[in-house]
Amino acid sequence: MVEIQMSTLGLVDEWKKPAHGTQYLAALSASMGAMAVGSAIGYSSPASAALLSKPPTNTSDNTTSAPEWLAENDHQLSLTPMENNWFAASLSAGALVGCVVAGFSLNTLGRKGTMLASLVPLMLGWALIGFAQNIGMLVTGRVLCGLCTGITSLVCPTYTTEYASKDIRGALGSGFQLFITIGILYAYLFGAVVESWRWLVLVCAVVGGIYFLLAIFIKESPTFLLSKGKEEEARASMQYFRGTACDISPEVDTANSPGTFAAYVCMCLGCIFNIFSGPLSGYISSFRIYTGQDKGDTPVSSKVVIDLMRAAGLLGKGYEVHTDNWYTSPCLFHYLPSRWVSSVSTVRVDRKCMPRDLQLKARGDVNCRSTKTGMMCLQWGPSQCCSRVTRARWS
Incomplete structure (x- = not known):
């Protein structure tokens, strides 16, 4: 019951x-x-x-x-x-x-x-x-x-x-x-x-x-x-x-x-x-999705750098930008000095537009190449091969 x-x-x-x-x-x-x-x-x-x-x-x-x-x-x-x-x-x-x-x-x-x-x-x-x-x-x-x-x-x-x-x-x-x-x-x-x-x-x-x-x-x-x-x-x-x-x-x-x-x-x-709090606070005004479908001459990674610097107002003010391998490209380093920006970065030798004859023969060697436009690529090998590309802005 x-x-x-x-x-x-x-x-x-x-x-x-x-x-x-x-x-x-x-x-x-x-x-x-x-x-x-x-x-x-x-x-x-x-x-x-x-x-x-x-x-x-x-x-x-x-x-x-x-x-x-x-x-x-x-x-x-x-x-x-x-x-x-x-x-x-x-x-x-x-x-x-x-x-x-x-x-x-x-x-x-x-x-x-x-x-x-x-x-x-x-x-x-x-x-x-x-x-x-x-x-x-x-x-x-x-x-x-x-x-x-x-x-x-x-x-x-x-x-x-x-x-x-x-x-x-x-x-x-x-x-x-x-x-x-x-x-x-x-x-x-x-x-x-x-x-x-x-x-x-x-x-x-x-x-x-x-x-x-x-x-x-x-x-x-x-x-x-x-x-x-x-x-x-x-x-x-x-x-x-x-x-x-x-x-x-x-x-x-x-x-x-x-x-x-x-x-x-x-x-x-x-x-x-x-x-x-300011015109940019609270609502989004600088956001971009990179789909990777752009087949232009400029890599998507370089576009990211340019877009960020433009949104932050850093172009044309004499700054120096440092990037790692993924964001680096010769195309980017040709573009930045024209906007009064110096650039220094590490880069892979097999990156597009890099000099193909830039090769080290022995450990401890140093090799470099430069272009008429002022871009220099330096490679050295203390323990493993490292490459760096740099270009100064116009004076």
């Missing part, structure tokens, strides 16, 4: 457990907003590589011309480094305004209404960026995308925590940050294969379209409905999320609208600190 009673109690407890399927579906719908935000954050990185103005090339007899991948595309809009910084950072300015807007719209439009409304500035922003003809259109588009970023960063976590049951609330809440990262990765991966920054806009805007389609079918937050005195609608919404077999009466009776003011203040302060 005792076993039967315990079994019966177990069935009752199992019957009272909330269903999870509808909650996971709603979390996926809200998390697509986070992915849309992530794609907006990550977009500036691959776009910057195409938008940045390219430095002039030196075609004198003493240097080789810059590789084709460094040539300026006259048919595309180009930005100066400072303009590019503001293009990347203007997203956070829009996010600051978005947090303020979200604080009011959460309790007027509701959670679902605010999510749908946030897509208006997002799509307008992508349209402005895609059809941009000047820096003003680019920055305005980024600010509009940032407006959606600020709204989404407040409304989606709020919505998820209000409908989620206690046993999976933590797991569903963590999905927001996860999908932001996925969105950034999404922009990076497609940025590596989509050459045009305008077409990349379309790829990123697709995520917003999916977010819209999913958000249409989600239920409004029960907490918001209760705050507006709509108890019957709130019970129907809660029953949808918990399943028909779950008793929702205790949860509805004790439900109160959680204070969103604290989250609102934290998001606003975060955006303020981000903006005043």
